[in-house]
Amino acid sequence: MTNVKFYYGENVPLEMHKVRIVQKLNLVPIERRLQAITEAGNNTFLLKNADIFIDMLTDSGVNAMSDRQLAAMMIADDSYAGSETFTRLENKISEIFGMDYFLPTHQGRACENILSQILIKPGDVLPMNYHFTTTKAHIVLNGGSIEEIPIDEALNITSDCPFKGNMDIDKLKGIINKHGAAKIPFVRLEAGTNLIGGQPFSLENMEEVRQVCDEFGILIVLDASLLADNLYFMKTREEKCKDMSIRELTRAISDLSDIIYFSARKLGCARGGGIIINDQELFLKIREFIPLYEGFLTYGGMSVREIEAITVGLDETMDEDMINQSPQFIEFMVEELQKKGVPVVTPAGGLGCHIDAMKFLDHIPQNQYPAGALASALFIVSGVRGMERGTLSEQRDEHGVEPLANMELLRLALPRRVFTLSQVKYAIDRIGWLHENRRLVGGLTFVDEPKNLRFFFGKLDTVSDWQTQLVDRFKKDFGDSM
Numbered sequence: 001m002t003n004v005k006f007y008y009g010e011n012v013p014l015e016m017h018k019v020r021i022v023q024k025l026n027l028v029p030i031e032r033r034l035q036a037i038t039e040a041g042n043n044t045f046l047l048k049n050a051d052i053f054i055d056m057l058t059d060s061g062v063n064a065m066s067d068r069q070l071a072a073m074m075i076a077d078d079s080y081a082g083s084e085t086f087t088r089l090e091n092k093i094s095e096i097f098g099m100d101y102f103l104p105t106h107q108g109r110a111c112e113n114i115l116s117q118i119l120i121k122p123g124d125v126l127p128m129n130y131h132f133t134t135t136k137a138h139i140v141l142n143g144g145s146i147e148e149i150p151i152d153e154a155l156n157i158t159s160d161c162p163f164k165g166n167m168d169i170d171k172l173k174g175i176i177n178k179h180g181a182a183k184i185p186f187v188r189l190e191a192g193t194n195l196i197g198g199q200p201f202s203l204e205n206m207e208e209v210r211q212v213c214d215e216f217g218i219l220i221v222l223d224a225s226l227l228a229d230n231l232y233f234m235k236t237r238e239e240k241c242k243d244m245s246i247r248e249l250t251r252a253i254s255d256l257s258d259i260i261y262f263s264a265r266k267l268g269c270a271r272g273g274g275i276i277i278n279d280q281e282l283f284l285k286i287r288e289f290i291p292l293y294e295g296f297l298t299y300g301g302m303s304v305r306e307i308e309a310i311t312v313g314l315d316e317t318m319d320e321d322m323i324n325q326s327p328q329f330i331e332f333m334v335e336e337l338q339k340k341g342v343p344v345v346t347p348a349g350g351l352g353c354h355i356d357a358m359k360f361l362d363h364i365p366q367n368q369y370p371a372g373a374l375a376s377a378l379f380i381v382s383g384v385r386g387m388e389r390g391t392l393s394e395q396r397d398e399h400g401v402e403p404l405a406n407m408e409l410l411r412l413a414l415p416r417r418v419f420t421l422s423q424v425k426y427a428i429d430r431i432g433w434l435h436e437n438r439r440l441v442g443g444l445t446f447v448d449e450p451k452n453l454r455f456f457f458g459k460l461d462t463v464s465d466w467q468t469q470l471v472d473r474f475k476k477d478f479g480d481s482m
């Protein structure tokens, strides 16, 4: 049996890699940080990298590549059709997932676009453990609606439930009975459930979902973008998985799925994506869409260099020594923040550390976007860039009504193999300071609100001059130095 955990002392995570290429960071003065976030309309998506010290916006496309990945990129076989590089990826995917077919796409949402167009008719209902922003947008665009049926515990921010990404089986049966299987083209399971804090589902839960779907002849589509973290949690938290290797676990999950799609910006530490499938008839249908939207079948919108990097990256994801890096750092961050009394999502998930902004800023009403305000405030006091995952990330309904999110989270992503422990400790220190001074933080209001995916481009203003007060307090405590 292999060990996937690497700690020393009192739960200090140990990096199982060394750094061989570095990038210089800037820590600009707090006045510039205030100016930058103002120019960005208090939307961290609109900040410029030159103003950012530690970028915890996302793990998408910013994971550190390995020496083996970079070496593989040098031997990439550039050709429009029939590239050797693509054959290597195809073979690696069939080796790992055990399915017959692979279709390349330029990133994860491209898979969602194509699968939604092919599988969804107007009026269809899509049960899922939880939605992801781009997934929901594509399903709705094709006339479908989503039914989120995670277990009740999923939405409890503080919990000791090891598998908050599990699907509620009774609710699944209820939806099928209510709408009928003909209206349900597939059940979607998302590994490492992104929007509720990178929370995993268990192998046992997936087996139960499979049983129900078999009974009614419904497909299971697995969003495997965050599969790596889910695998780590299965292996470390689920009794029946303890003696399975990461490869065996991956194969077990794959055997329970009909279609798997993934963003290689996350899974495989590169950039790209693709659809993995066994059913030949469906494969042929999907295949027609690839040249139309993505590119020819042997590159699908990806550069051959990235394809080589994915092949090696997927192999490294199966490495029992490496899979722990991000979850262990996140667990450390969660535990240290809890010691300071900062409200965080527990248990620690994958992807990043998630701060409960509703509780952190309980004086800010939800329609003034507490998670957005917290993202803005944290950037000002630290240069750390996080991402709002709350009401700002929701979309108005067809009547223009703004749905209030179930949770207001500030997500601080820990891209794989990127940060050092002292950078993580710096972030913890500044978050602690902000928590002590949280009453200084005020709300936000839209000045420019796009209709679709408004969190990407929307601009907001502060409801009062709270940011200058925050800067004044910061300088009293820290001087002018940082």
Ligand SMILES: *Cc1c(COP(=O)(O)O)cnc(C)c1O
Binding pocket: 060, 107, 108, 109, 110, 132, 134, 135, 190, 194, 223, 225, 226, 262, 263, 264, 265, 266, 272, 273
């Ligand atoms: C990031 C992500 C996607 C979309 O992938 P992109 O490559 O960003 O288009 C889909 N599902 C989940 C769970 C994700 O985390």
